[in-house]
Amino acid sequence: xxxxxxxxxxxxxxxxxxxxxxxxxxxxxxxxxxxxxxxxxxxxxxxxxxxxxxxxxxxxxxxxxxxxxxxxxxxxxxxxxxxxxxxxxxxxxxxxxxxxxxxxxxxxxxxxxxxxxxxxxxxxxxxxxxxxxxxxxxxxxxxxxxxxxxxxxxxxxxxxxxxxxxxxxxxxxxxxxxxxxxxxxxxxxxxxxxxxxxxxxxxxxxxxxxxxxxxxxxxxxxxxxxxxxxxxxxxxxxxxxxxxxxxxxxxxxxxxxxxxxxxxxxxxxxxxxxxxxxxxxxxxxxxxxxxxxxxxxxxxxxxxxxxxxxxxxxxxxxxxxxxxxxxxxxxxxxxxxxxxxxxxxxxxxxxxxxxxxxxxxxxxxxxxxxxxxxxxxxxxxxxxxxxxxxxxxxxxxxxxxxxxxxxxxxxxxxx
Numbered sequence: 001x002x003x004x005x006x007x008x009x010x011x012x013x014x015x016x017x018x019x020x021x022x023x024x025x026x027x028x029x030x031x032x033x034x035x036x037x038x039x040x041x042x043x044x045x046x047x048x049x050x051x052x053x054x055x056x057x058x059x060x061x062x063x064x065x066x067x068x069x070x071x072x073x074x075x076x077x078x079x080x081x082x083x084x085x086x087x088x089x090x091x092x093x094x095x096x097x098x099x100x101x102x103x104x105x106x107x108x109x110x111x112x113x114x115x116x117x118x119x120x121x122x123x124x125x126x127x128x129x130x131x132x133x134x135x136x137x138x139x140x141x142x143x144x145x146x147x148x149x150x151x152x153x154x155x156x157x158x159x160x161x162x163x164x165x166x167x168x169x170x171x172x173x174x175x176x177x178x179x180x181x182x183x184x185x186x187x188x189x190x191x192x193x194x195x196x197x198x199x200x201x202x203x204x205x206x207x208x209x210x211x212x213x214x215x216x217x218x219x220x221x222x223x224x225x226x227x228x229x230x231x232x233x234x235x236x237x238x239x240x241x242x243x244x245x246x247x248x249x250x251x252x253x254x255x256x257x258x259x260x261x262x263x264x265x266x267x268x269x270x271x272x273x274x275x276x277x278x279x280x281x282x283x284x285x286x287x288x289x290x291x292x293x294x295x296x297x298x299x300x301x302x303x304x305x306x307x308x309x310x311x312x313x314x315x316x317x318x319x320x321x322x323x324x325x326x327x328x329x330x331x332x333x334x335x336x337x338x339x340x341x342x343x344x345x346x347x348x349x350x351x352x353x354x355x356x357x358x359x360x361x362x363x364x365x366x367x368x369x370x371x372x373x374x375x376x377x378x379x380x381x382x383x384x385x386x387x388x389x390x391x392x393x394x395x396x397x398x399x400x401x402x403x404x405x406x407x408x409x410x411x412x413x414x415x
Contacts, residue, residue, distance in 0.1 A: 020046060020057055027064045039068035059088055063096040066103065074107050078137045108138050115147070124155035132164065142173050146219060149226070158230045165227050175219030182208035220247075221256035228264045237268050255284055262294075271301055289319035296328060305335040323379035326371045330387070333368040340364065365391050382411045 023046055030039035043065050046053070053061060062084035069077035081104045088097045115130035128151035135144040149164035179192045180199035185207060193199040193208070202208045224247040228240035244261040251257060262277035275298040282291045296311035312329040316322050340361045347353040369391050376384040385408045392401035 020049070020053060020061075024057060024060055024064055027068060031064065031067050036068065036070065036072060039064075040072070043068045055091075059084060059091070059093070059096045062087060063100050066100060070103075071107065071110055074111050074137070075133060078104060078107055104137070108134060108141075111137065112144065115144075115151075119147070119151055122154075124151045125157060128152040128155055128157065128160065128164075142168070142171065143175060143177075145171075146173060146175060146223075149223075153226060153230065158234060162227065162230050165223050165230075168223055169227075173219070173223070175216065177216050179214045179216065180211070181214060182211045185209055217256070221254065221260050224257065225260035225263065228260070229267070232264070232267050240264055240268075253284055255281055258284070271298055274298055275302075287318060289315040289322055289325070292318065293322065293325050293328070296325070296332070300328065300332055300335075303335075305332045308332040321378055323375050326375035326378065327384065330368050330372040330375060333364070333371065336364055337361065362395060365395055369395070382408070382415065385411060 023042055027039050027042045030036075030042065046061060047065075050061070062080050066077045066080035066084065069080065071077075081100045084100055085097055088094050111130050112134045115127050115134060118124075118127035118130060128148045131144045131148035131151055135141060135148060138144070145164055145168055149161050149168060152158075152161035152164060155161075178196075180194065180196050181190050181192055182199050182203055183190050190210075190212075191208070193202055196213075199208070199211055203211050224244055227243050231237065231240035231243065241261075241264065244257065244264055248254065248257050248261065258277055258281045262274050262281065265271070265274040265277065275295065278291055278295045278298060282288070282295065285291060292311045292315040296308045296315065299305070299311060300308040309329060309332045312325045312332060315325040316329070319325070340357055344354055344357045344361070347357065372384065372387055372391065376388055385404060389401060389404050389408055392398075392404065
């Protein structure tokens, strides 16, 4: 009796195996004819028996399943190919793996190109989904997860973006990469040639010259900063500060992290803390003009104009073409104007005192004029031209005022 049951079981298994084999042949034919819908419909009938499928058919089944779904359902196709790789590795045979790997590579390229195009079209939600899918298909390409986080944030899908950023933190993503550069002899333009070997080959053939290498900066500070911004947007400033403070514990002298934390305090309108961090940053990098400029801004906002002037002058000393520093220096010097005008209004009936104050006012304008002229020469705007015209008229510098007036008129007409 036992032998009869065993024979019956084997018979049923053989029938099922035979049926599966025939179904796979139908799938294969449909794929060859480009009938993807028919191929998927037939594969769907086999999915329920996937776990109990004849091992002799399983590799082929996974391969055909991946081929059937293809670009119509990249996730299912990739899952099938990955199941195939794992199965054949276990079996020690790689017949279908060799066929499937290029197909998986094509799917990865398809999805990544789609994500890049969607990002370019500002379809950030779709771009985030496809960047994330690209990373899931090819986990070694961690930059796609970073792109997914940025895209989700731009789509204002902050919970998802935060999830991606946290994952980047967990895997220790830095985004540091080496660019292999050389100058194209035909165009004179420096280009990134992808890999060291490719760059060296192109130089050897004489098409490129001046090979160099450039290492990109770590994106970790940006990740922490973006996490902080998301928390601020979500109304959780305490979590934003905590995230930045936690990051700095492991690297307290990281200038980028200090600046990210300082920037966060600006968002929270905590200028005192911003100023403290700027001073800390200056100690670490005393030749950075932007840091001194920011300290000037902090002091100006606190009405410490004398200190602001010193910091702006230091920024200019380090960067002589710093247009914003010259403009802010002009504004800081002009801060004394209000007190002089208030006293003039108090002494309208005291001609002598009024005249003294008027002379003092013009001295102030002459003191502020050079920095304004320099700012305008470096980065002309309608604001700088308007301010210059005002000073020229008050100081009766008529030749310069007359030369500037038509320029101002033309700028206004274009607004």
